[in-house]
Amino acid sequence: MTIPKLLTHPAAGFGSAALLLFAAAPLLLTDFRLGLLAKYLCIAIVAVGICLAWGRGGLLTLGQGLFFGLGGYAMAMHLKLADAGPGELPDFMVLYGATGELPWWWRPFESPLFALAATVLLPMAVAAVIGTLVFRRRVKGAYFAILSQALAAAFALWLIGRQATTGGTNGLTDIQGFFGYDLNDPVNQRTVYFVIAAALLAVAAGVRQLIHSRYGELLVAVRDSEERVRFLGYDPARVKLVAYVVAAGAAGLAGALFVPAVGIISPALIGIVPSIEFVIGAAVGGRASLVGAILGAIAVMWAKTTLSEEFPGAWTYFQGLLFVVALAFLPGGLASLVRKARERRSAAPDDAEDVPGAGADAAPAPVPASAKKPEGVTA
Amino acid sequence: MTELPGLRIRGLRVAFDGFTAVDGVDLDVQPGDLRFLIGPNGAGKTTLVDAVTGLVRATGSVEFGGRQLLGRPVHHIARAGIGRTFQTATVFEELTVLQNLDIAAGAGRGAGTLLRRRRSVPEPVTRALDTIGLAELAERPAGVLAHGQKQWLEIGMLLVQDVRLLLLDEPVAGMSQDERDATGALLRQIAEERTVVVIEHDMAFMRSFARSVSVLHAGRVLSEGTVADVQADPRVQEVYLGHAAAPAPEPREAP
Numbered sequence: 274m275t276i277p278k279l280l281t282h283p284a285a286g287f288g289s290a291a292l293l294l295f296a297a298a299p300l301l302l303t304d305f306r307l308g309l310l311a312k313y314l315c316i317a318i319v320a321v322g323i324c325l326a327w328g329r330g331g332l333l334t335l336g337q338g339l340f341f342g343l344g345g346y347a348m349a350m351h352l353k354l355a356d357a358g359p360g361e362l363p364d365f366m367v368l369y370g371a372t373g374e375l376p377w378w379w380r381p382f383e384s385p386l387f388a389l390a391a392t393v394l395l396p397m398a399v400a401a402v403i404g405t406l407v408f409r410r411r412v413k414g415a416y417f418a419i420l421s422q423a424l425a426a427a428f429a430l431w432l433i434g435r436q437a438t439t440g441g442t443n444g445l446t447d448i449q450g451f452f453g454y455d456l457n458d459p460v461n462q463r464t465v466y467f468v469i470a471a472a473l474l475a476v477a478a479g480v481r482q483l484i485h486s487r488y489g490e491l492l493v494a495v496r497d498s499e500e501r502v503r504f505l506g507y508d509p510a511r512v513k514l515v516a517y518v519v520a521a522g523a524a525g526l527a528g529a530l531f532v533p534a535v536g537i538i539s540p541a542l543i544g545i546v547p548s549i550e551f552v553i554g555a556a557v558g559g560r561a562s563l564v565g566a567i568l569g570a571i572a573v574m575w576a577k578t579t580l581s582e583e584f585p586g587a588w589t590y591f592q593g594l595l596f597v598v599a600l601a602f603l604p605g606g607l608a609s610l611v612r613k614a615r616e617r618r619s620a621a622p623d624d625a626e627d628v629p630g631a632g633a634d635a636a637p638a639p640v641p642a643s644a645k646k647p648e649g650v651t652a
Numbered sequence: 653m654t655e656l657p658g659l660r661i662r663g664l665r666v667a668f669d670g671f672t673a674v675d676g677v678d679l680d681v682q683p684g685d686l687r688f689l690i691g692p693n694g695a696g697k698t699t700l701v702d703a704v705t706g707l708v709r710a711t712g713s714v715e716f717g718g719r720q721l722l723g724r725p726v727h728h729i730a731r732a733g734i735g736r737t738f739q740t741a742t743v744f745e746e747l748t749v750l751q752n753l754d755i756a757a758g759a760g761r762g763a764g765t766l767l768r769r770r771r772s773v774p775e776p777v778t779r780a781l782d783t784i785g786l787a788e789l790a791e792r793p794a795g796v797l798a799h800g801q802k803q804w805l806e807i808g809m810l811l812v813q814d815v816r817l818l819l820l821d822e823p824v825a826g827m828s829q830d831e832r833d834a835t836g837a838l839l840r841q842i843a844e845e846r847t848v849v850v851i852e853h854d855m856a857f858m859r860s861f862a863r864s865v866s867v868l869h870a871g872r873v874l875s876e877g878t879v880a881d882v883q884a885d886p887r888v889q890e891v892y893l894g895h896a897a898a899p900a901p902e903p904r905e906a907p
Contacts (some may be wrong), residue, residue, distance in 0.1 A: 497746060503726045
């Protein structure tokens with residue numbers, strides 16, 4: 274194996290990513306910057322799901338905030354209850370004058386196991402219900418995107434409207450502990466960072482396996498020609514549902530990990546604007562490419578922090594511009610540029626092997642493949 | 653091989669907003685037949701195939717091997733052993749020829765198989781690659797294939813799908829003469845094991861390869877029989893008025 278091939282081998286990719294995340298970043302970054310990176314990595318976990326659902330499955334998931342929020346609130350509810358101590362109400366409820374019992378739907382979250390399972394399973398279950406209804410009815414394209422976004426907005430509004438039990442606009446804030454560890458201690462913050470980095474690698478590995486499985490090929494087929502897939506005897510609704518539910522699970526996990534990293538979850542973090550932010554990173558980096566989506570998400574979040582520090586008001590405009598430019602002029606994202614450059618470099622040796630034509634004897638004589646080059650190839 | 657099922661259509665009717673595209677069609681296709689459906693533009697040929705494959709709503713009865721197809725979802729009809737192609741070849745352009753065929757072969761796969769990588773080429777896929785003559789191009793993206801090759805790939809997908817009945821919508825449209833002959837030979841070979849129905853406008857192609865012919869006109873079956881029977885039918889000559897004794901090539905229907 275030549276050195277370039279060794280470098281592009283997936284194991285090498287994961288190895289170097291692990292090296293960067295677990296060795297280089299903690300050594301080079303200050304605690305503050307490492308905390309920011311932890312936050313970015315959460316967004317990257319969402320982007321991994323978006324890469325599968327949107328990049329591979331063509332489902333423009335503009336409402337991942339819903340699932341991010343479900344995961345985040347599930348985690349935050351447990352941490353608030355744990356902070357308050359057994360039998361006590363979370364601080365904000367006391368502040369709003371509640372004296373009685375904990376609301377019934379808060380009670381299961383006293384159990385750490387239930388809460389942990391809910392961070393991933395609850396978003397997946399909600400996605401399964403939504404997906405079944407939506408895909409059966411063959412809602413797709415822009416309608417699907419708008420519907421997704423409306424659901425995220427509706428969830429945020431619902432939370433705001435129930436201040437006494439959800440914390441309302443403030444959300445669930447001031448989270449102090451994480452399963453017995455004090456989050457104010459930098460050492461524990463570092464541990465949270467490591468957990469998030471490990472989760473990102475695990476989710477990326479899982480989604481990578483899906484993309485390269487037969488299911489992944491089928492998903493691309495559904496994206497490109499749903500009707501044709503149906504005539505082959507598949508139900509495209511089920512194929513899409515799997516990608517949508519997996520993406521929701523990833524977003525839920527990301528939301529759950531975001532809470533200990535940042536110490537807060539609120540409607541402003543899960544509504545329309547954040548939902549678009551989740552997608553922009555993947556769009557800029559390359560939605561169909563796993564590496565592109567992850568790096569794109571991190572880069573856009575980093576740019577957001579940097580630019581908001583310099584020009585507080587300008588970020589929103591810049592973000593909108595970035596999205597439009599990426600979608601209109603670079604649909605494959607930055608990853609497609611890298612791919613094109615790589616193809617150009619390897620074009621010369623490849624051409625020698627490509628002898629088109631020559632089929633089996635009894636069969637129709639194939640015509641040489643047309644000179645047309647594949648365009649917009651994504652992998 | 654087990655007894656091949658036949659197709660039995662009775663009183664089939666398809667209406668769009670008051671316009672009746674298929675108006676009471678009765679049609680029997682015997683197992684192992686190579687049937688051509690011809691007729692002027694707007695005769696209802698493609699709509700008939702759409703109705704059989706569940707793409708449009710229809711009334712009447714369509715039985716395949718004794719099972720009623722009307723009212724069932726498209727993917728169930730496909731699993732009942734009925735496959736079709738479209739006027740414009742629809743292959744998955746970004747996937748390779750091999751991946752296209754592998755997907756066509758896999759409608760019955762369980763979750764466990766789907767979630768794993770493809771380690772080997774399934775035997776029916778290898779066979780189909782040879783039959784359609786694309787073995788050398790197996791690793792090429794389907795998008796770079798020539799037009800005729802895409803049509804063959806579609807037929808190959810129906811073969812690995814192991815359909816009993818192939819409904820082909822203008823399979824030789826846009827092909828060169830050599831490609832037409834090759835396709836005709838391929839259809840003949842396929843019809844030895846399966847039932848084939850071809851919608852075609854190319855009369856020379858029809859004369860060379862049809863085993864039986866149904867002529868559709870204004871949503872009804874006008875005439876049926878061998879190529880000679882149909883050509884001798886005065887009603888058919890009337891429909892194709894201006895083309896002397898025999899139906900002549902027609903301009904192709906808009907897709």
